[in-house]
Amino acid sequence: MGLNIDYEHLNQELKDTLQKARPAPPSGFVMAKLDEAIGWARKYSIFQYPFVTACCGMEFMSVAVSHYDIDRFGAGMPRFTPRQADVLFVVGTINHKQAPILKRVYEQMCEPKWVIAFGACASSGGFYDNYTTVRGADKIIPVDIYIPGCPPRPEAVLDGLIMLQAQIQQEGYMNKRKALRKQGLKELHGQP
Amino acid sequence: MASPKTSAPVAFSSLLSVIKGHFGEVVLAHRSDFGDDTIVVQRERWLDVLRFLKDAPSLAFNYLVDLTCVDYFGQEPRFEMVVHLLAFESGKRLRVKARIPEEDATIASLVPLWRSANWLEREVYDMFGIRFAGHPDLRRILMYDEFEGYPLRKDYPLKKSQPRVPLLSPEREEEEEI
């Protein structure tokens, strides 16, 4: 017994949908805005740097293995040097002794870079409120996405990752580049 | 499985008399709650007493289980060193304590007897500020070197942190500070 799929019909449906979305491009070409294309490419090729310090690490591992398979979202490849990573996963408790290390790791990452605070401790210090724990990684470095939970369920992590992908998609590379260039020129010459 | 005991445990009373026979009045207090034998000894004789407990063949408390400290803030003397010992052969356990005054927070190091005392004493130094005379490497072990004060002392502010890098925003509202 084989599956009875009406490919003719599916094809036609797809064509209609595309036609409605935008006028048909000349055959053999794909048309998109550069910003969108770059955002699309970036969001599916996330190289992550796992900064794992505590118990949340176990849940981070379970997101990576086949049950949840973070690779489905193009984020399966951890890099253990910050210079090759795009997304810094702060996984676990950050204490004041480690804070300079976290800051240096962040500073070594090349633009574009994003930060995910994984779990209650990385987001806010969690239930550790004492002389040694930093009350959230955002006291040290800017954070884009916070994933709650102690530790978060793998589903929550994937949800956070999808939110980050949406943010990456919308970021608007060309505008950001222009702004950075302007800022750089200003810092070099004093005037824009 | 534990090997069969080769010698019977010494009774607490005979242990006390053995110590008394060797040192005189070195035990300031003793207690035995639910089979947990505890002696409080003079701080000045700390190393001697523990060496005796370890080396005397009839006692042979050869394993240092734990070494820590308690801050009885408001009492005099303020600190109390606590050592837990185990004799492998007889299976007997003993808790040895000594009180330390705040103004002279020093005591002899046990590293000459047990090398495992090294890191335990560094932790007590780090957290309580007790100085161990004769310790080979008395540095902080958990906190960073520029940390000021001793966080497990009761008069250290509960939530006072000492950041090493400038923070992007304050850790908590000022009135929250305890």
Ligand code: SF4
């Ligand atoms: S949030 Fe919970 S599980 Fe995660 S590091 Fe903190 S204490 Fe551990």
